[in-house]
Amino acid sequence: MKRKILSILIAFMFVFASCYIKKEDVNAANNYSAYVPNGSETSLDDKEVIFNGYSWYLIADNSTAANAGTVTLLMDGFVYSPCVYSLDGKDYNGSVIATNLSEQMNGRFASVADVMVAVDLADVGVPGAKLWLLSETEASALPLNVRKEIHDGWLRTCAGGKAKYVKDDGTIGSEAKNANLHFIRPACKLDLSKVAFYTNPKNNKKTFVLKPEEVKAVETQISALKSADKITTADKDAIEAARKAYDSLTDEQKAMVDATIYKKLTDAEDALKNADKKDDKKDDKKSDQKGSSNNSKSTGGNSSNTGSKSSKYKNEWVDGKWYNADGSQTYKGTMKWKNNSKGWWIEDSAGWYPQNQWQKIDGKYYYFDESGYMAADEWRDGCWLGSDGAWDDTYKMTWKSDSKGWWIEDKTGWYPQNQWQKIDGNWYYFKGDGYMATSQYINGWWVDSNGVCQ
DSSP states (O other): OOHHHHHHHHHHHHHHOOOOOOTTTSHHHHOOOOOOOOSOOSSOGGGEEEETTEEEEEEEEEEETTTTTEEEESSSSSSSBBBBBBBOOOSSSSSSSHHHHHHHHEEEGGGGGGGGGOEEEEETTEEEEESSSOHHHHHHTTHHHHHHHTTTTTEEETTEEEEEOOOOOOOEEEEEETOOBBBBEEEEEEEEEEEEEEEEETTTTEEEEEHHHHHHHHHHHEEESGGGEEEEEEHHHHHHHHHHHHHHHHHHHTSSOOHHHHHHHHHHHHHHHHHHHHHOSSSSHHHHHHHHHTOOOOOOOOOOTTTOOOOSOSEEEETTTTEEESSOOOOOOOOOEEETTTEEEETTTOOOOOSSSSETTTTEEEEEEETOOOOOOOOETTEEOTSSSSSEEEEEEEEEETTTTTEEEEEOOOOOOSSSEETTTEEEEOOOSSBBBEEEEETEEOOOSSSSOO
16 A cells, blocks of 8 residues: 655654653553453463563552552563472472572562662462462462463472462463472562663663663653643743753653653643643733633634625635625734744634634645644644645545454545544554554553543
């Protein structure tokens, strides 16, 4: 299929700036729980996450927010070659297994120990464990496909002088503690306030990492900003400094910035833009004019001069002047284009600007979003808006669906593949077969059950 190269390039450039996971709007448990296997999967490859260089399965989500609470991981692999459970018949506490895991905490896991939560294993008398084996009860509660993945792995439960382990078929068996060799496949619990969960661009895997100092510094700087409802033009320097600090991060580091904190920056920028507009207004009548127009110039403006000469222009701006539906030019206000670091908008001399609506300007149609900014490089009402914001009537898009899912297609038969598309203000991802992705992470961004990037 042919590709709309401009849309691909623009979407790739702007997806990180425009699409972010709104963690305060989406239950964090849903974000992490997307990686918890439910037993229906034919393959668990998409469920694997990375921590400290190892592959793990997320087996318990106890998050209370995206950056609060805990998650429990189970290693899809092993930290040692197969070994016996115990040489002298000891149970878990004092076994070869427990000794090996303690050595790991002083070795390969020493650098990440601070983010690992200490767990008391009351059933075996081990306090404060940060790496441990599952009990028979815990393993039995896992879906069968997960148990099969951790086959031939020891469990911490002992009974009748034997130790429990997971068989190849996922069932639980017993072995003499010193008779056979099995793998050590440990579990651990992570403190979500101390880690970032992002897509590593080097392997495209979802990864838990310690949050870098540079990221922490940017989060602190953004957090220090005033709330959006208290922003004035006096806060401009602080907001621009926070934006500069964020933009100085690498793409990988940006993906680690807490989305709730990043949204505070974008909300502050929106509030600053509106504060700038208010300062530009020259008289106290502007709000009345804005209200009487009901956010649309299609009413014919505010003047009662109906004797103005008619023209060929109707319901549109031409050279900064508004023409009514009958072609008359009765509105005395004039319109200008304005811009700031976030985008372009139009504003008339009374301070009015369009929101959530189309405007015809000098013969071209433009759409202005809820904040008043001109939309560009996206679909609106099925119409493609180019990089200059003008409607390109070459393309007309419609949503389509079948038993496999939803996709979009334009009138030429083209549909997006392996790319993001912005549609009516929301970002969607379309997979290699053209179908819209749902309820999964794509390039580090969560798309919900409706396909909307959160």
